[in-house]
Amino acid sequence: MKNNFKGQVIPINRDNVDTDLIIPKQYLKSIKKSGFGAFLFDSLRYTSTATLDSTESREEDELFILNKKPFRNGNILISKSNFGCGSSREHAVWAIQNYGINTVIAESFADIFSRNSYTNGLLLICLDKENISTIINNALSSDSYQIEIKLESNSITLPNGDNIIFDIDESYKDRILNSLDDIELTLRYKNEINDYEKKMKTIKPWLFENE
Amino acid sequence: MKNTLYDKIWEDHCIRKNDDNSSLIYIDRHLIHEVTSPQAFDGLDIKKRNIWNKNSILATTDHNVPTINRDKGITDPVSKVQIETLRDNCNKHSIELYDLGNIKQGIVHVIGPELGLTQPGMTLVCGDSHTSTHGALASLAFGIGTSDVEHVLATQCLNLTKEKNFNIIVNNNLRPFITSKDLILYIIGKIGTSGGTGYTIEYTGDGISSLSIESRMTICNMTIEAGAKSGLMSFDETTHDYLKDREFLPDAKYYDQALKYWETLVSDEDVIFDRTETFNAEDVEPQVTWGTSPEMVTSVDGTIPSSDAASNKEEYENTLEYMGLQSGTDIKSIPLDKIFIGSCTNSRIEDLREAAEVIKGEKVASNIKQAIVVPGSGLVKAQAESEGLDKIFTNAGFEWRDPGCSMCLGMNDDFLQPYERCASTSNRNFQGRQGDKGRTHLVSPSMAAIAGIKGHFYNVREFMNEK
Ligand code: SF4
Numbered sequence: 001m002k003n004n005f006k007g008q009v010i011p012i013n014r015d016n017v018d019t020d021l022i023i024p025k026q027y028l029k030s031i032k033k034s035g036f037g038a039f040l041f042d043s044l045r046y047t048s049t050a051t052l053d054s055t056e057s058r059e060e061d062e063l064f065i066l067n068k069k070p071f072r073n074g075n076i077l078i079s080k081s082n083f084g085c086g087s088s089r090e091h092a093v094w095a096i097q098n099y100g101i102n103t104v105i106a107e108s109f110a111d112i113f114s115r116n117s118y119t120n121g122l123l124l125i126c127l128d129k130e131n132i133s134t135i136i137n138n139a140l141s142s143d144s145y146q147i148e149i150k151l152e153s154n155s156i157t158l159p160n161g162d163n164i165i166f167d168i169d170e171s172y173k174d175r176i177l178n179s180l181d182d183i184e185l186t187l188r189y190k191n192e193i194n195d196y197e198k199k200m201k202t203i204k205p206w207l208f209e210n211e
Numbered sequence: 212m213k214n215t216l217y218d219k220i221w222e223d224h225c226i227r228k229n230d231d232n233s234s235l236i237y238i239d240r241h242l243i244h245e246v247t248s249p250q251a252f253d254g255l256d257i258k259k260r261n262i263w264n265k266n267s268i269l270a271t272t273d274h275n276v277p278t279i280n281r282d283k284g285i286t287d288p289v290s291k292v293q294i295e296t297l298r299d300n301c302n303k304h305s306i307e308l309y310d311l312g313n314i315k316q317g318i319v320h321v322i323g324p325e326l327g328l329t330q331p332g333m334t335l336v337c338g339d340s341h342t343s344t345h346g347a348l349a350s351l352a353f354g355i356g357t358s359d360v361e362h363v364l365a366t367q368c369l370n371l372t373k374e375k376n377f378n379i380i381v382n383n384n385l386r387p388f389i390t391s392k393d394l395i396l397y398i399i400g401k402i403g404t405s406g407g408t409g410y411t412i413e414y415t416g417d418g419i420s421s422l423s424i425e426s427r428m429t430i431c432n433m434t435i436e437a438g439a440k441s442g443l444m445s446f447d448e449t450t451h452d453y454l455k456d457r458e459f460l461p462d463a464k465y466y467d468q469a470l471k472y473w474e475t476l477v478s479d480e481d482v483i484f485d486r487t488e489t490f491n492a493e494d495v496e497p498q499v500t501w502g503t504s505p506e507m508v509t510s511v512d513g514t515i516p517s518s519d520a521a522s523n524k525e526e527y528e529n530t531l532e533y534m535g536l537q538s539g540t541d542i543k544s545i546p547l548d549k550i551f552i553g554s555c556t557n558s559r560i561e562d563l564r565e566a567a568e569v570i571k572g573e574k575v576a577s578n579i580k581q582a583i584v585v586p587g588s589g590l591v592k593a594q595a596e597s598e599g600l601d602k603i604f605t606n607a608g609f610e611w612r613d614p615g616c617s618m619c620l621g622m623n624d625d626f627l628q629p630y631e632r633c634a635s636t637s638n639r640n641f642q643g644r645q646g647d648k649g650r651t652h653l654v655s656p657s658m659a660a661i662a663g664i665k666g667h668f669y670n671v672r673e674f675m676n677e678k
Contacts, residue, residue, distance in 0.1 A: 013525070014523065014525075014526045014529075015522075015523060015526060016404060016405075016504050018504075018639075018641045018642075020620075020639065020641040020642070020643060020644050021641065021642055021643070024643055024647070025620050025621060025622045025644075026622065028246050028274075028622065029246070029275065029287075029289040029290055029292075029293050029622065030289075030293075031249035031250065031253070031292060031293055031296050032250065032253075033250045033253075043642065043643045043647055043648075049647045051289065052289050053288070053289055080523075081405060082404060082405040082408070082438070085404055085405070085438065086340065086639060086641060087339075087340055087620075087639075088247070088338060088339055088340040088354040088355060088356055089246075089247065089356070090247070090250075090338075090356035090357040090358060091357075093356070108405060108408065110405070110408060110438060111374075111408055111409065111438070111439075111440050112340055112354055112355070112356065112435075112440060115355070115356060115359070116356035116358065116359075119356065119358035119359060119362075120358065169231075169232075170231065171231035171232070171233070182358070182362055182370070183258070183260065183361065183362055183365045183366060185370075186235065186362065186365075186366045186368055186370065187365070187366060189226065189227060189235060189368075192226050192227055192235070193226060193235075193237070193263075193366065193367060193368060196226045196237055197237075197367075200237075204332075204469070204472065205465050205468070206461030206462065206465035206466075206468070206469045207239055207330075207333070208266075209461070209462050209465065
């Protein structure tokens with residue numbers, strides 16, 4: 001991911017967008033990490049349901065935001081509080097990314113969703129209520145509403161030139177900028193993990209008895 | 212320095228503090244199931260990584276499995292591939308799997324505690340948000356995504372940032388026929404679905420210590436619905452009694468040593484929590500959710516609230532439209548189509564006994580299209596059958612199924628048709644959760660039971676007093 005990028009905003013004007021809504025359960029049967037973008041917000045996006053292996057084309061619900069211009073080709077999702085609540089399914093993050101969205105802005109995020117976004121390098125930005133409604137309302141009433149996110153300076157530039165500064169955890173930013181391999185990083189401490197286990201085998205031997 | 216129970220378990224598992232805010236935390240127990248594990252094993256294969264400690268892992272099939280006609284096998288080809296993938300992965304890596312046909316198979320959060328795989332003081336993870344359930348046994352348990360499943364498989368650790376401490380104190384005892392399900396729905400109604408975000412919640416007070424472990428699990432289970440990844444309860448005599456004779460408990464030669472450690476698993480007296488809320492168990496009435504978020508809840512004698520109380524009018528209108536309800540409607544007047552008694556929230560033996568007590572000698576109302584009871588595990592099923600509960604259910608017109616997640620999320624054949632309305636003992640009433648356009652009302656097992664008999668909601672306390 002680049003430090004700076006610009007994109008059309010997709011406003012989802014509600015609180016508590018849960019992961020069942022982001023991707024319904026019938027698509028969790030896949031054993032792959034890709035191909036979920038077609039099912040993002042499935043129950044809102046289409047008038048009928050599908051299964052993973054169905055091939056018929058479906059009728060879109062033209063009232064839903066993702067089916068309208070210019071939002072269809074947006075890449076920055078914006079919503080209200082407690083985004084990503086509910087099930088721990090990482091498929092929700094994969095679906096958002098597979099669709100082509102690289103940033104989600106909201107008033108707040110649920111904990112497990114934040115964690116899954118972090119591990120997959122999906123950028124999450126928290127803004128206050130006021131800024132969120134400004135962006136949502138303007139995006140809803142404009143033919144095009146492109147904002148620019150500058151990670152270096154923790155700022156968002158709105159189409160009218162206004163700047164919003166956001167807070168972001170530095171390690172998270174680092175993670176997004178460098179797409180690190182978490183397992184590799186942890187395995188650097190292999191010896192420490194082994195030492196800890198050795199110690200626990202004497203302090204809590206019952207945890208290791210069937211070895 | 213004084214520590215909370217959470218602080219203690221955290222410190223006990225902290226291998227190192229990282230440069231950022233996070234710490235490297237050791238994971239003692241890892242439970243896996245078919246839905247959130249395939250991509251994790253795939254990731255290991257791609258990088259040619261090994262599993263750190265296969266003995267810490269237990270697998271089961273639950274989310275996707277049929278609860279009827281199991282002898283015919285799994286007919287849905289996509290589900291079949293997912294379950295076979297788990298079988299292959301477990302086989303290849305020599306991981307213990309409790310699969311269909313094994314009496315120990317069941318919902319992952321039911322079998323962990325019941326087999327003694329969940330033990331006090333453990334860190335326990337599973338690729339499922341309701342892992343919070345296991346906190347009722349004083350274990351620090353939380354749900355993780357698939358990348359973290361892979362991380363734990365490969366390293367036995369996670370890099371985590373510590374949450375803040377939240378104490379929910381429940382004073383006094385619940386009144387007869389009011390259950391811990393009503394209590395946790397009541398609490399979520401008060402603190403909201405993001406009230407616990409960023410915290411680990413410890414529940415204390417005589418309203419908690421007087422509860423059985425099964426009832427405590429229902430509360431910890433729905434802690435995630437209050438936004439907190441983990442719920443905790445301290446170790447006490449009730450915990451100790453529950454654990455006795457469980458299959459995977461520490462061997463006799465280590466038992467006293469383990470017990471001594473478990474007895475330390477309480478928060479220090481007078482420790483300060485970052486946040487505290489107090490509730491009175493005597494205030495709790497039987498609860499029914501009316502919307503598409505667990506915080507949209509009221510008592511059975513209440514009505515659908517008016518939009519005046521809603522912070523977002525549009526969302527409120529959309530919710531009522533989705534639910535097919537109007538403000539001011541009496542909860543008790545809402546007719547139902549289906550009844551589901553099951554899920555990791557309420558499918559343990561105590562839940563089934565509670566429901567059976569209400570159902571005994573009654574019949575399912577004629578407007579109910581389907582009423583199903585899905586035990587949480589093969590062992591729960593066998594126990595219920597030995598007590599004759601299955602007969603009570605089937606005589607009344609309830610279907611008696613095989614264990615699994617079933618209609619809680621409807622990944623198998625048990626789901627709601629569009630616009631069907633269900634009284635469900637599960638934990639989520641999200642849009643489409645139990646089936647596309649399905650309408651879910653969350654309730655306790657006894658409230659689901661009475662709803663099945665009346666065909667609409669009814670105050671179970673009144674019914675039992677009349678009975
Ligand atoms: S019963 Fe429902 S909530 Fe529990 S693990 Fe299964 S799907 Fe998840």
